[in-house]
Amino acid sequence: MSRSFKVFEYEKITIKKDAFNRYLTKKELDKLYEFNDTNNNKYFVPIRDGIKFCNYVGVIQIGQLTIEILPKIDNNSNNKNDYNIWHSALLDMLKYCKYISIDSVSEASLKKRHNSILDIYFELFVxxxxxxxxxxxxxxxRPIEGNLKNFKGKIEFSKQIRYNLIHQERVYTKHQTFDYDNLINQIILYALKILKxxxxxxxxxxxxxxxxxxxPxxxxxxxxxxxxxxxxxxRKSITYQKAINVAKVIILNYSPDITIGRENMLTILFDMNKLWEEYIYRILKRLQNDNLIISRQEKDKFWEKREIKPDILIKHIVGENIQKYIIDTKWKIIRKNKPSDDDLKQMYVYNLYFESYKSLLLYPNSELQSENFGSFWKGRSNPEQNQCKVSFINVLNEKGKLDFSIGENILNKLIT
Structure with missing residues (x-):
C-alpha cells in the first residue's frame, strides 16, 4: 500500500513513527543512504536510524513511499496547516520561476489528486x-541498411561482397525510411515506461x-x-519542447533498483538557496525600466582564474550618473541581525569590485526586524560610501500565500 508524508527542511525522520505517523522502513532508509552517498551527501545528514533533511526541497519517491520536502523559514511548532501553506508557497515559487508549468495541468486533475510536486510533473507530462x-x-x-531481396537505395559494396558472394539473389543496401522511430519519440516512450x-x-x-x-x-x-x-x-518538433523538458527531469532523476525489487527511486529536488535567488531576481526584474537595470551574476576577475559574481546587480540611472547596488540572497535564519563574518567579507569585496556604495544581505523571515546600514571601515576614504545592510523580507503575505509584491519593498530598503 502506498503512503506519503510531508516534511520541512532540516526536519528528522527515522524508522520510528513520530507524532505525525511518519516513518521510514529499513529498506527505504538504506535506499536514501545509498542515494545520498552517490550525491556527495548533500541532500541529507545521516543520523541514528534516520536522516535529517538539508536545504533541498521537492519530492522523493521510494517504492511505495512519497516524501515531499517543503521550505520553511521559522521555528514555530509544526502542524498540518503549516505544511499545506508551504506546500502551496513552494508550488507558486516553482511556477513563478518557470521550473514547472502548473497551468498545463487541468483543474480537475489538481483537485482529485493529493497534488504533490511529483503528481504535477506526472500529470503535466501525460x-x-x-x-x-x-x-x-x-x-x-533515418538511415537503414540491410540484406534485401529487392534493390532499394544504394549498394554497400564491401558488405555485398562479404554477405552475398553466394546469395546473389540478395542486395546489401543502405536507404532512408520515414517513420516514427526517432530519438524524440524514443525519449517520450522511455519516460512513459518509467511512469507506468x-x-x-x-x-x-x-x-x-x-x-x-x-x-508503433x-x-x-x-x-x-x-x-x-x-x-x-x-520548426516541426517545437511542440515537443515542453514534453522533452519534463521527460528529462523524470528520466535523469530516476534510479531503478534491480536488487530490492519495488524500491525504485525518483527524485525531483531543488536547492532552496538557488530557488530563493531566482525568485528574488524575477520579482525585481519585472520592476526594471529605463532608469533601473536589474542583472544577475555579473562576473569579475578575482584571483588567478577565479571569478566573483554577486547574485543581483542593480544599476540606478540618475541623470548622467549610474549608482550601483548589490543584493546577495541568503536562504537561512539568522538572529539579532548578526550575519556571519564570511557573508560580510563577501559583501565588502562585492562593493569594491563592482563599485557599489551600498549592498544588501537579504534573508527571509516571518518576523519584522529593525534594519540599518553598517559601514566597512577600510577600502574607501569615506565609510558612508562602503556600506552593507542586513535585511529581511516576508515570504508570505497576511493570507499565508506567497507574496509577489515584495519587489518595491526590497528596492526601498536599498535605494534611498
Missing part, C-alpha cells in the same frame, strides 16, 4: 503527450497504457543525458 498524440506523432528520416512502473494512480496508469499503443514499432532502450544533447528542436 497531458502533453496526449496533446501530441492527438495532433499526430512526429516522423523523421512507479505511479500509484489508476486513472493515470490507464492513460499511460492507452498512450503506449500510439508508439519504436525501439525502447536506456536513455541517458547524452541522448538529450543530441536532440535538435526545429
Amino acid at each position: 497531458s502533453e503527450i496526449e496533446k501530441l498524440v492527438h495532433k499526430g506523432l512526429i516522423k523523421k528520416y 512502473g512507479i505511479t500509484f494512480d489508476e486513472d493515470l496508469l490507464n492513460r499511460i497504457k492507452k498512450l503506449e499503443y500510439n508508439f 514499432e519504436i525501439k525502447s532502450f536506456h536513455i541517458s543525458s547524452n541522448h538529450f544533447e543530441k536532440i535538435q528542436i526545429d
